[in-house]
Amino acid sequence: xxxxTPAILTRYFNRRAMLRGSxxxxxxxxxxxxxxxxxxxxxxxxxxxxGADATDEEATPAGEPTEAEGxxxxxTEAEGxxxxxxxxxxxRVTFIFPFGAPHAGLLAEHxxxxxxxxxxxxxxxxxxxxxxxxxxxxxxxxxxxGRVTVVNFLNAFAAGQHLKAVFQTQYPFVFGLVSLADGGIxxxxxxxxRGEAIxxxxxxxxxxxxxxxxxxxxxxxxGEDVELFPTSGTTQQPTVDALQTGRIVAFAGSILxxxxxxxxxxxxxxxxxxxxxxxNADDSLGVQAEYLEQNREQVVRYCRALAKGCxxxxxxxxxxxxIGLQDHFAPDTGNLxxxxxxxxxxxxxxxxxxxxxxxGQMPVDGWEAYQNFLLEGSTGGQDDPLAFDAPLDLSExxxxxxxxxxxxxxxxxxxQEARDFQxx
Numbered sequence: 141x142x143x144x145t146p147a148i149l150t151r152y153f154n155r156r157a158m159l160r161g162s163x164x165x166x167x168x169x170x171x172x173x174x175x176x177x178x179x180x181x182x183x184x185x186x187x188x189x190x191g192a193d194a195t196d197e198e199a200t201p202a203g204e205p206t207e208a209e210g211x212x213x214x215x216t217e218a219e220g221x222x223x224x225x226x227x228x229x230x231x232r233v234t235f236i237f238p239f240g241a242p243h244a245g246l247l248a249e250h251x252x253x254x255x256x257x258x259x260x261x262x263x264x265x266x267x268x269x270x271x272x273x274x275x276x277x278x279x280x281x282x283x284x285x286g287r288v289t290v291v292n293f294l295n296a297f298a299a300g301q302h303l304k305a306v307f308q309t310q311y312p313f314v315f316g317l318v319s320l321a322d323g324g325i326x327x328x329x330x331x332x333x334r335g336e337a338i339x340x341x342x343x344x345x346x347x348x349x350x351x352x353x354x355x356x357x358x359x360x361x362x363g364e365d366v367e368l369f370p371t372s373g374t375t376q377q378p379t380v381d382a383l384q385t386g387r388i389v390a391f392a393g394s395i396l397x398x399x400x401x402x403x404x405x406x407x408x409x410x411x412x413x414x415x416x417x418x419x420n421a422d423d424s425l426g427v428q429a430e431y432l433e434q435n436r437e438q439v440v441r442y443c444r445a446l447a448k449g450c451x452x453x454x455x456x457x458x459x460x461x462x463i464g465l466q467d468h469f470a471p472d473t474g475n476l477x478x479x480x481x482x483x484x485x486x487x488x489x490x491x492x493x494x495x496x497x498x499x500g501q502m503p504v505d506g507w508e509a510y511q512n513f514l515l516e517g518s519t520g521g522q523d524d525p526l527a528f529d530a531p532l533d534l535s536e537x538x539x540x541x542x543x544x545x546x547x548x549x550x551x552x553x554x555x556q557e558a559r560d561f562q563x564x
Contacts, residue, residue, distance in 0.1 A: 244464025353517025
């Protein structure tokens with residue numbers, strides 16, 4: 141591993157636990173991304189995995205919300221603090237973070253918004269609940285807000301659980317494909333891949349539906365024309381070995397998986413097809429449709445506070461990292477340099493919306509492309525992330541009217557506040 145690369149990219153993390161969450165998106169920082177699709181087994185397997193994955197319970201169709209044993213929301217504030225009642229006239233709102241522990245990178249905008257008083261400025265006090273059962277708790281009304289993947293929005297709607305996407309903070313698709321820079325594979329084509337193997341993190345990984353859809357487009361059959369070969373373990377050394385020995389000719393994963401591979405001194409080249417590069421579908425803030433109808437003004441205020449936290453973190457990732465690593469937030473995430481690296485890679489570099497959109501708006505075309513793309517690669521099997529087999533009406537899910545109202549503040553003032561923040 142090179143001295144300048146965050147050591148946290150090679151640390152152990154329970155990948156399946158992250159799959160039950162919501163991106164990007166897990167090993168320390170490297171596995172923190174809660175985005176994409178994965179399995180939602182309720183097993184507690186501890187097979188180590190390096191690299192980020194997507195999140196959510198996307199491989200499991202969204203059923204009716206139930207209060208399953210062990211999923212009750214607890215007042216789980218950051219470790220070492222006690223639950224406090226809202227001060228003054230602040231409204232307490234609850235946000236579900238679909239991973240069982242605080243994380244200074246994944247929750248950067250939330251911790252910043254709490255620390256800098258952005259929620260309080262909007263008359264709100266946010267409580268973060270660290271629970272893996274996102275869909276039952278959000279769809280059932282136990283919590284107010286949650287970070288939800290595109291697939292979970294779709295599956296919930298297909299199952300009659302109407303969630304609304306109201307604010308998106310990250311845009312470029314987190315998954316892609318790479319090959320060795322000095323290897324023979326320079327593009328993702330049938331001629332290059334027939335008879336070869338493509339590495340994936342694991343079969344439950346969020347990148348797998350993407351790969352299957354791409355193979356379908358090329359007319360290649362998994363298991364006959366192309367093999368998918370899981371390579372990720374406690375580190376990405378097996379992936380490096382597989383690439384260098386020719387066991388695999390390409391590797392599919394997330395931007396954090398690729399960063400972890402490069403810690404071994406391996407130079408990669410991006411062979412991600414344009415159709416994937418242009419997806420721009422990512423996790424969004426989700427609320428019940430009924431909750432939005434009854435509390436729209438509050439939702440706007442909540443999104444405004446969150447937007448301020450995002451803009452602060454984009455402008456000064458190191459400051460956001462220092463805030464998030466405080467004892468009452470997520471001190472065990474990693475060191476300051478590691479956390480800054482994560483926030484810069486995942487938050488700052490992925491915060492620009494596509495041309496023509498306001499920050500916070502969901503790119504409808506991107507969501508439609510992603511939905512159709514996943515339907516193309518649908519297998520109908522248990523590992524299929526979709527619980528439906530025909531396109532859904534995204535206008536019933538996306539509400540793009542909130543961001544413009546939420547951004548009714550001086551953005552440059554927040555950026556200047558971030559620049560002025562003194563860091564270690």
